[in-house]
Amino acid sequence: MFNLRDGNNPDLRRRVLTGEISPEKLITLSAEEMASDKRKQENNQIKEKALFDCERGLAAKASTDQFKCGRCGQRKCTYYQMQTRSADEPMTTYVTCVNCDNHWKFC
Structure with a gap:
């Protein structure tokens, strides 16, 4: 409910309203799957940096x-x-x- 009302995540609300994500599927989505495209990109950058730091030890x-x-x-x-x-x-x-x-x- 909070994710649907979040002003920083209009993508999720749009996907539910257009039927791209069904209400039944919405309740089983993880936090990563519900994140906005911008947040997903930020998360990927964080993961890549962590992996780079981990590889080099x-x-x-x-x-x-x-x-x-x-x-x-x-x-x-x-x-x-x-x-x-x-x-x-x-x-x-x-x-x-x-x-x-x-x-x-x-x-």
Whole structure:
């Protein structure tokens, strides 16, 4: 009931009124399924960041100006390397921009 009345979630109300979601199905939806499209996108970003942080663990970081951030164009970055594939292939380098916190990786 609260989710249907929420002003920040007009998508759910619209889907119920148009019949896209039946009332019978509405009562079985999880909180994630009832979230607005904007909230779903925010949740996915949070999950991706948590996964990225989990993958890299507590690996040592080094600062460098060797990499250029594609988002802000700055060269202040930290990076670390991890062996993610077989031993005869090169290590994967994970880079984080100090300025805008943009993350990327390359092999």
